[in-house]
Amino acid sequence: MIVPSSNLTMETELPRMLRAREEAEPGDRFVFHSARARMQHVTPEQLLAMNQQATRAAAELADGRPDVVATACLVAIMAQGPGYHCTAEDDITGALRAEGCSAPVVSSAGALLSGIAALSARKVAILTPYMKPLTKAVADYIEDAGIEVVDAVSLEVPDNLAVARLDPADLREHHRKLDLARADALVLSACVQMPSLPAIQPVEDEVGIPVLSAATATAFRILTELGLPPRVPGVGRLLSGVEEPAA
Known part of the structure; x- marks a missing residue:
């Protein structure tokens, strides 16, 4: 996962959901790694600068050959204008492919729309x-x-x-x-x-x-991209096993 350097929450909430899923589905096992992009204050200038670091962070993660990569700063993407999550996901995908990594890419911004x-x-x-x-x-x-x-x-x-x-x-x-x-x-x-x-x-x-x-929606998309039923107990209807509608 790519996170803002000042983010303390996604590296807590997402692993907590994955651990809860492991307890509910004993055959599942997850490991979790992250790369950071500098951002201290939620201002348009710092959000834009953070986005520009995403491909560098993606290249670092590619070395670990992850099964899925998530970029987790919803407002950094949404502040760039409607539909920008598609651009961000494509840029990160390109950086991963350049390093020989075939992992799918999820953004929290796109995940929220998918969850809704x-x-x-x-x-x-x-x-x-x-x-x-x-x-x-x-x-x-x-x-x-x-x-x-x-x-x-x-x-x-x-x-x-x-x-x-x-x-x-x-x-x-x-x-x-x-x-x-x-x-x-x-x-x-x-x-x-x-x-x-x-x-x-x-x-x-x-x-x-x-x-x-934004966190539960990101977990939903990660599980879906991994081909797993989107189920995590006790965190709302989205992660109760609903299936994403066909496009």
Whole structure:
């Protein structure tokens, strides 16, 4: 996985989900490795600079011959404009192929769209840690993919390390600021740095609609790309075994 240098969350939440899957599916075994790209503050300038480091990080990962590579900074990709996840995935794929690595590539930005589609959701509400302009960029990106964002809440935390220190238990209150009356699904954390995993299932149980995050969507895509059923217990309907719709 390629992560921002200040990300402390994906290297916690994703392995936790894979370990839970190992316990549920004893035949599965996963190993996890990452490369870092410099980014300290969630600003347009640092996000762009981080994207420019992705091919270098991919080449480093290629040496380990992974079975799948994920690039995990949702807003860095979405801030570049609608559809940019396709460009980012193609660039990383090219860097891997140049090093003789045939692994498929997943982006958290593309994975979130895939996860929403897998749930057959057409209208979503989102919760982000970003400043409002970046939340709008994320909402616009999602809407460009044909999914209506019916409501959004920004926690407005610009420092990426401060985002990692947010308490996921607080999401069980923050989501109540959203109007979910028209939503088919709730994106509880539209950010790979904002911790949310312990809150996904409790909030889903409360609101009665599917709840997902950038992290659970990334796990969904990783398992799908590996040809494995997308099942991880206790982290929401997306990872309960739903199959991704045919394109």
